[in-house]
Structures are given as structure tokens and as C-alpha cells.
Amino acid sequence: MQLGILKDKDVPLLALLLYFLKRTVSKSCSAPVSEEEVLLVTGIHSNKDTTKKIKRPKFNVPQINCDVKAGKIINPEFVVKCPAGCQDPKYHVYGTDIYASYSSVCGAAIHSGVLDNSGGKILVRKVAGQSGYKGSYSNGIQSLSLPRWRESFIVSEGKPQKDVTYPSALTYSSSKSPTAKTGEATKAYQKPSVPGTTAQPVTLMQVTGATASEASHTSLPKPSPSAVSTTSSLRSQPMGHRSWELDLWSTSSDASGQNSPRANLGVNIHYVPIPGVRPDASCSCKSPKVLLLFPGFVPKEELSTQSLEPVSQGDPNCKIDLSFLIDGSSGIGKRRFRIQKQFLADVAQTLDIGPAGPLMGVVQYGDNPAAQFNLRTHMNSRDLKTAIEKITQRGGLSNAGRAISYVTKNFFSKANGNRGGAPNVAVVIVDGWPTDKVEEASRFARESGINIFFITIEGATENEKQYVTEPNFSNKAVCRTNGFYSLNVQSWFSLHKTVQPLVKRVCDTDRLACSKTCLNSADIGFVIDGSSSVGTGNFRTVLQFVANLSKEFEISDTDTRIGAVQYTYEQRLEFGFDDYNTKSDILNAIKRVGYWSGGTSTGAAINYALEQLFKKSKPNKRKLMILITDGRSYDDVRIPAMVAHHKGVITYAIGVAWAAQDELEVIATHPANDHSFFVDEFDHLYKFVPKVIQSICTEFNSQPRN
Numbered sequence: 001m002q003l004g005i006l007k008d009k010d011v012p013l014l015a016l017l018l019y020f021l022k023r024t025v026s027k028s029c030s031a032p033v034s035e036e037e038v039l040l041v042t043g044i045h046s047n048k049d050t051t052k053k054i055k056r057p058k059f060n061v062p063q064i065n066c067d068v069k070a071g072k073i074i075n076p077e078f079v080v081k082c083p084a085g086c087q088d089p090k091y092h093v094y095g096t097d098i099y100a101s102y103s104s105v106c107g108a109a110i111h112s113g114v115l116d117n118s119g120g121k122i123l124v125r126k127v128a129g130q131s132g133y134k135g136s137y138s139n140g141i142q143s144l145s146l147p148r149w150r151e152s153f154i155v156s157e158g159k160p161q162k163d164v165t166y167p168s169a170l171t172y173s174s175s176k177s178p179t180a181k182t183g184e185a186t187k188a189y190q191k192p193s194v195p196g197t198t199a200q201p202v203t204l205m206q207v208t209g210a211t212a213s214e215a216s217h218t219s220l221p222k223p224s225p226s227a228v229s230t231t232s233s234l235r236s237q238p239m240g241h242r243s244w245e246l247d248l249w250s251t252s253s254d255a256s257g258q259n260s261p262r263a264n265l266g267v268n269i270h271y272v273p274i275p276g277v278r279p280d281a282s283c284s285c286k287s288p289k290v291l292l293l294f295p296g297f298v299p300k301e302e303l304s305t306q307s308l309e310p311v312s313q314g315d316p317n318c319k320i321d322l323s324f325l326i327d328g329s330s331g332i333g334k335r336r337f338r339i340q341k342q343f344l345a346d347v348a349q350t351l352d353i354g355p356a357g358p359l360m361g362v363v364q365y366g367d368n369p370a371a372q373f374n375l376r377t378h379m380n381s382r383d384l385k386t387a388i389e390k391i392t393q394r395g396g397l398s399n400a401g402r403a404i405s406y407v408t409k410n411f412f413s414k415a416n417g418n419r420g421g422a423p424n425v426a427v428v429i430v431d432g433w434p435t436d437k438v439e440e441a442s443r444f445a446r447e448s449g450i451n452i453f454f455i456t457i458e459g460a461t462e463n464e465k466q467y468v469t470e471p472n473f474s475n476k477a478v479c480r481t482n483g484f485y486s487l488n489v490q491s492w493f494s495l496h497k498t499v500q501p502l503v504k505r506v507c508d509t510d511r512l513a514c515s516k517t518c519l520n521s522a523d524i525g526f527v528i529d530g531s532s533s534v535g536t537g538n539f540r541t542v543l544q545f546v547a548n549l550s551k552e553f554e555i556s557d558t559d560t561r562i563g564a565v566q567y568t569y570e571q572r573l574e575f576g577f578d579d580y581n582t583k584s585d586i587l588n589a590i591k592r593v594g595y596w597s598g599g600t601s602t603g604a605a606i607n608y609a610l611e612q613l614f615k616k617s618k619p620n621k622r623k624l625m626i627l628i629t630d631g632r633s634y635d636d637v638r639i640p641a642m643v644a645h646h647k648g649v650i651t652y653a654i655g656v657a658w659a660a661q662d663e664l665e666v667i668a669t670h671p672a673n674d675h676s677f678f679v680d681e682f683d684h685l686y687k688f689v690p691k692v693i694q695s696i697c698t699e700f701n702s703q704p705r706n
Contacts, residue, residue: 060168061121061158064105066091070153071101074171076126079158082106087117093143095133100149101126109155111141121158126151312380314354318507321359321375321418322351323411325403325428328364328394332431336492337393340429346499348384351507355379358507359417362388365403366396371410375417400434404477405441408448423515425506427453428477431492433460437470442477446558447620449516451479453506455498457489479514518700519552520559522622523577525613527605529629530566530596533658538682539595542628542656545685547590549626550583552693557581561621563613564590567605568598569634573612602633602667606640614649623649624696627667630682632660641667650699651675652692656682674698 061079066086082105091104099108109115109122117140130152135145160166324347326340344362351358359379362372372391378384407426412418426445433456442452454474460467470476478485484505489495505511513520526546530539546564553560561581564574574593580586609625617623625644644651653667653676661678668675674695677688 059160059166062168062170064170066104066106068105069102070099070105070108070124070126071151072172073105073124074173075167077124077164077166078170079121079123079160079166080105080170081121081158082109082115082119084117084119086110086115086119087140089142093141094135094146094149095130095152096136096138096143098127098130098133098152098154099143100130100133100146101151101153102146102149103143103153105153105155107141108143108153111136111138111143112155113139114155114157123156123158123160124153125156126153128152312352312354312357314357314359314380315352315507316356318351318358318503318509319356319422320425320506320509320512321412321422322361322506323375323407323424323426324360324362325369325400325407325426326362326364326391327398327400327429327431328366328396329398329431329435330366330395331398332492334393336431339492339495341388341391343429343495343499344388345385346496347503348381348388350499350503351381353379353381353384359419359422360384361411361416362391363403363407363411364391364394365399365406366394367399368396369399369403369406370394371416374411375419377417397435398430398432399436400428400430400477401436401438401441404428404438404445404452408441408445408450412448412450423509423512424448424450425453425512426450427455427502427506429455429457431457432464433468433470434473435469438473439470439476443558444620446479446514447618449514449521451485451506451512451514452477453485453487453502454478455487455489455495455502457492457495459488479512484511513554514558517554518697520554521700522553522624522696523561523563523614523617524550524553524624524626525577525609526562526564527609527625527627528564528566528574528593529568529600529602529605529627529631530598531568531600531631532597533600534595534630536595538630538656541682541685543590543593545628545689546626547587548686548689549692550586550590552689553583555581555583555586562586564593565605565609565613566593566596567601567608568596569601569604570598571601571605571608571612572596576613577616600629600631600633601635602627602629602663603635603637603640606637606644606667610640610644610647610649614647622700623647625649625651626654626692627651628654628656629659630656631658632663637663637667645669652695653677654679654685654688654692656680656685 061081063081063083066083066088067090086104086106087110088107091107093103093107093111094100095103095108097112099111105122105124106115106119110117114122129148129150131148133146133149133152135143137143324344326344328337332340348360351360353360359375361374361377363369364372373387378387404426410416411426412424414420418424445452454477456474465471474486474488475481487498487502489498509515528542528546534542550562553562555562557578561577562575563577563579566572566574575589580589606625606627614623614625641651651667651669653664655661655664655677656679659678661676664676664678665672677691679685679688
């Protein structure tokens with residue numbers, strides 16, 4: 001019997017799908033589905049002329065993320081588009097040429113040379129598993145070795161082969177499919193039937209973007225009418241085709257829709273009566289209807305696996321690496337600990353966490369500190385809040401000093417997500433007062449470039465101060481004692497009022513004074529030639545040059561420190577790193593240096609500076625030696641210069657007038673062009689101040705932050 005066909009003008013979409021629905025039956029109905037109950041609504045005629053007019057839909061290449069592994073994709077052969085930036089060691093690749101399916105698809109494409117780090121389209125084909133995979137370094141990626149794996153794949157350029165169709169949507173093996181964007185790659189949808197139902201065969205007709213005569217028939221199990229369930233399957237189709245399959249059963253056609261496919265699928269479904277078709281006389285069923293389901297339909301369960309809202313990249317105006325040190329001591333009790341966690345969650349929400357903005361980790365301390373999670377564990381506020389809720393109280397004492405020391409040595413590392421270019425901030429929350437001392441640990445933290453904030457809740461009363469281990473502990477701990485880094489909260493129940501003030505302060509990166517920079521993180525030793533050839537007037541010019549350089553640095557006992565040595569045949573220490581810790585004191589000390597006069601033993605002066613000056617440099621400080629001379633040395637400078645370089649002293653050599661250029665290059669740290677300067681006259685020394693500062697900062701910025 002020929003089926004009724006709608007005319008083209010009656011159907012606006014060529015790809016209108018799904019074409020039939022079994023008549024709604026009661027429990028007693030078992031009559032087979034008749035052909036009269038099926039209405040084909042594709043609007044596509046079976047004659048050849050109509051077929052020629054149909055345009056195949058454009059093939060949309062699905063996009064995937066850098067971390068997607070081939071083993072997660074079920075399709076045996078597919079074309080995908082990789083994003084830029086996949087040339088990263090965190091995207092692991094196993095093998096060479098033939099890769100284990102545990103590898104990153106895009107990482108393997110770069111390793112094989114098919115793609116570069118800018119991304120692009122690739123063709124992936126699954127092959128059999130190998131008995132072993134050999135790692136190699138290629139195109140900026142180090143692939144790893146693997147003994148064996150169950151499945152492999154190979155990668156080639158993303159040019160589709162003729163007469164081969166590829167899926168426009170990928171099928172994933174897990175419900176947690178790592179889709180790149182909504183609609184680009186979806187997993188197969190299947191809703192299981194209710195346990196205990198009886199499966200009965202039912203014929204399902206599939207109509208693709210071809211002719212009506214090409215409709216295929218698939219036999220699927222059907223639950224008994226008593227089952228309150230719906231089973232649906234959405235399958236990806238080859239390029240050039242669009243098809244939608246739906247296997248729906250209903251227990252009742254009740255208007256409430258409680259037991260209908262509409263209720264189960266959560267989509268708008270239109271039931272249209274079929275004119276001229278009456279229910280079977282042996283069955284007390286209502287009129288049969290056709291389900292019109294439009295292209296682009298995706299079940300609600302499948303949509304839930306895709307992120308409908310873009311994940312925030314974070315607030316770029318608050319790019320900091322933030323550590324909270326929370327008090328987990330027994331004394332605060334469970335209720336106050338919950339208040340503390342809610343405070344953290346509120347801060348996380350306000351900060352707008354993300355890779356382009358602030359990152360946040362948490363360390364809980366009691367007797368001993370322990371990291372709850374580091375900077376790279378949670379990359380958005382939502383996940384961070386969930387993790388905070390799961391934190392459990394440790395108990396014990398309130399050893400905040402030990403926690404600060406732990407954070408300085410362990411937390412702000414590259415392995416834990418420290419980005420180097422972002423200021424390091426540590427916020428210490430303490431109930432009452434710490435049970436250990438914080439001064440020394442905090443000093444080391446400040447000298448390491450960590451900005452310490454202190455939140456003291458319900459601080460000691462006058463009667464309780466006698467029990468405080470370290471009086472004035474907050475001022476001894478914070479980055480600066482100007483009040484910016486300290487917050488005193490009278491009650492735990494008013495802690496929430498501190499969220500906005502704290503966020504505003506930690507995000508004010510211009511005021512985070514303890515952040516390491518090229519101007520606040522070094523011990524600088526000037527080695528000054530006081531030989532007879534210099535002369536009194538020129539010597540004063542040299543001292544002015546030293547003063548002008550010193551003015552550019554942030555000088556304090558925890559920031560940059562300055563020392564000076566003068567030499568002729570002999571050497572003397574004018575002042576050491578510990579003698580002055582303010583800029584004004586340093587400038588006055590430079591003015592008081594007297595001209596010595598004598599010979600020029602530069603090699604001996606370098607050795608003297610290493611012993612008398614840099615030997616007392618702090619281990620966490622960068623050591624800079626700035627040597628100024630006007631002539632060739634009477635002694636050898638090669639060995640002393642090598643010793644200085646070996647000890648990690650960065651040496652800048654500045655020659656004036658008759659200084660030997662080859663000797664300056666030997667003294668200077670490699671590369672010599674960046675660390676040696678020649679000035680033709682003493683009066684032109686001032687012109688080289690910005691050049692020396694720029695060289696120092698370039699050197700600093702090329703090194704790891706901590």
C-alpha cells in the first residue's frame with residue numbers, strides 16, 4: 001500500500017523527521033500497527049527528479065578540547081578540529097606515529113607534525129592496540145612510553161576522503177563527555193526501561209535526508225504497556241545525512257501527560273490526529289496520532305551533559321595567587337568553623353576565580369598545617385565553593401607561625417599552580433591569637449615576596465593578653481604595619497562583613513608592597529675603584545652615579561639592601577648590607593665615602609667583596625655586584641670573576657675612560673653584552689642609570705619568581 005505524501009509546499013523543512021507513532025493503546029490492546037497509522041512528513045518524493053534537487057547539509061566539523069583522549073570517542077574514524085594551545089606537557093601523549101588511545105588527540109596531532117600549536121582540522125582513525133608504545137620528543141612535545149594498550153589511533157591531515165562520510169557529532173563512551181561547545185560533540189543518549197518490563201519487538205522506520213524509498217527499518221525492544229518509561233536513542237550520522245530516530249511508548253494518552261513521552265523527555269511534542277484513520281474495533285483506544293519531532297531535537301538528559309553557560313576565565317583586574325590559612329584548632333568549635341567556611345565561599349564567589357584572574361588555595365592549620373587544595377585544583381568559583389564545603393575541621397592548637405612557614409616553603413610553587421607573574425597573597429585567619437610565634441616565619445615570607453594579611457577574630461581582651469604567646473603578633477606578621485594588611489573582627493558572627501573590604505584590598509595589586517620585583521628583592525654590592533687615576537672630582541661623580549642607582553630601588557631590611565666596597569691596591573668595606581635599611585640612610589652613607597687613591601687591583605677587590613660583603617647576603621636574595629673602574633687591573637680578574645659567577649653573584653661591569661673592554665667582558669655575567677657598559681667620560685655616567693636598571697629588571701624577569 002502506498003503511503004500518503006505531503007506536498008513540498010506544505011512542508012517548510014526538508015529535514016523534517018520522524019514520521020510515525022503507534023496508536024495509543026490500553027493494557028488490553030495487542031493489535032499490530034497498521035500501515036494506515038503511519039504518516040510520512042518529510043515532504044521528499046521518491047522520484048529521481050526530486051532527489052536531484054535536494055542539497056546535502058554542510059558538514060560541520062566537531063570541535064574538541066586539548067584534553068580529550070581518543071579512547072573516550074567511540075567513532076572508529078572521524079574528523080575533528082583542535083583548538084590552539086595544545087602544545088602543553090599536561091596533555092599526555094603515548095607512543096610515536098601510532099598512539100595509544102589513552103593519549104590526547106590534539107597532543108598526538110602536534111607530536112606527529114600534522115598540526116602546530118595554532119590548532120586545526122585532523123583526521124583520526126582507530127587501529128588495533130599495540131604490544132608497546134615508544135616515547136619520543138617531536139615538535140615540542142615529549143611523548144611517553146607505554147607497555148601495551150587495548151586500542152590505538154593514527155592522525156593525518158583533516159582532508160575527508162572521497163566516498164567516505166564522517167560524523168558531524170561525536171559519540172562518547174562516558175556521560176561526562178568533554179564537549180568543546182554545545183552542539184559540537186554529544187554522547188549517545190539512552191534511557192533504560194523500568195526493570196521488570198517485558199520487551200516486545202516493534203518496527204521503527206528511519207527516514208534520512210535521502211529519498212523515501214531509502215527509509216530503513218530497525219527492530220527495537222518495546223516495554224509492555226504497564227511500564228512507565230521511555231527509551232530513546234540519538235545516533236550521530238555520516239556527513240551529508242541527517243536522521244533522527246525515536247522509539248516512544250506511552251501507557252496512556254491522558255491529558256495530564258504524566259505517563260507520556262512528553263513528560264519523560266521534557267520537550268515540546270505535538271500530537272496530530274491522522275485524518276481518515278479509525279481505531280481498531282477490537283481495542284478501546286483513542287484516535288491514533290502522529291508525533292512531529294523537529295530537527296535539532298536533543299533530549300533533556302543529553303543537554304544536561306553540556307555546559308550551557310560559559311565558564312568564567314576570572315577577573316583580569318584581580319590576577320593574584322591567593323592562599324587562605326584557616327584556623328582549624330579545637331578551640332573555635334564546629335559552629336565557628338562552619339562560619340569560617342561560609343566566609344571562604346563568599347570570598348570565592350566575590351573574587352570571580354579563573355585562570356585569567358585570581359586563583360585560590362586553602363591551607364588548614366591546627367597542630368600542623370595541611371593543604372586542602374592548591375591554586376590549580378579548582379579553576380572557577382563554583383567548583384571552589386563545593387570544595388570548601390567538604391573541608392573538615394582538623395583540631396589541635398592554633399600554630400599559625402608553622403602554617404606561614406609551610407606556605408612560604410611549599411605552597412607558592414610552580415607545581416602547585418604559582419604563575420610567577422601574579423602577586424602572592426596569604427590571608428591568615430586566627431581565632432583570638434596564635435599558640436606559636438609568627439614573626440620569623442612572616443619575615444621569611446615577606447622576603448620571599450608573599451603579601452601577608454591577618455584577620456584576627458575576637459582578639460584577646462586586656463585580661464587575656466597575659467596569655468598571648470607573642471604580643472602584637474599581627475603587626476609582626478603582616479607585609480606592612482600601615483593598617484592595610486590587618487583586619488580585626490569583633491565577633492565571628494560579623495565576619496561576613498569583612499568579605500568586601502578584604503577582596504578590595506587583595507585585588508589592589510599596586511599596594512601589594514611585598515610582591516617580589518626587580519627593585520625590592522636583591523642585595524646590591526657596589527665595588528668602586530678609588531685609584532689615583534680617578535681623581536677627587538671624578539670620584540664624587542662616581543658616588544653620585546651610585547646614589548642615583550640606589551634611589552631606584554625599594555630599600556628596607558626586607559626589600560633591597562645596599563653595601564659598598566672601595567679599592568685601590570687594598571680594599572675596605574664602606575658599609576655592609578645590615579648597616580642601613582632606609583633609602584635616606586643609604587644616600588647619606590654614600591655621601592660620606594672618602595676618596596682613597598692608590599693602584600688598581602680589581603681581582604683582589606672582587607675576592608674581598610665576596611668575603612666581606614656577599615657572604616652576609618640572605619639566601620633568598622638575588623646577589624648583584626656592580627663594579628665601576630677606570631682602567632686595566634694590575635692583577636688577574638679571571639679567577640675571581642669565575643668564583644663570583646659560581647657563587648651566584650650577578651656581576652655588572654661598568655668601565656670609564658681608560659677601562660679595558662676585554663676585561664669588562666670577563667668580569668661581567670654572561671651574556672657580557674647585557675652586563676657590561678663602557679662610558680667614555682665620567683660626566684656621562686648619569687646617562688647609564690636607566691640602562692643599568694633596565695638590564696637588572698630584564699635579568700630578574702627572566703628568572704623564576706620564587
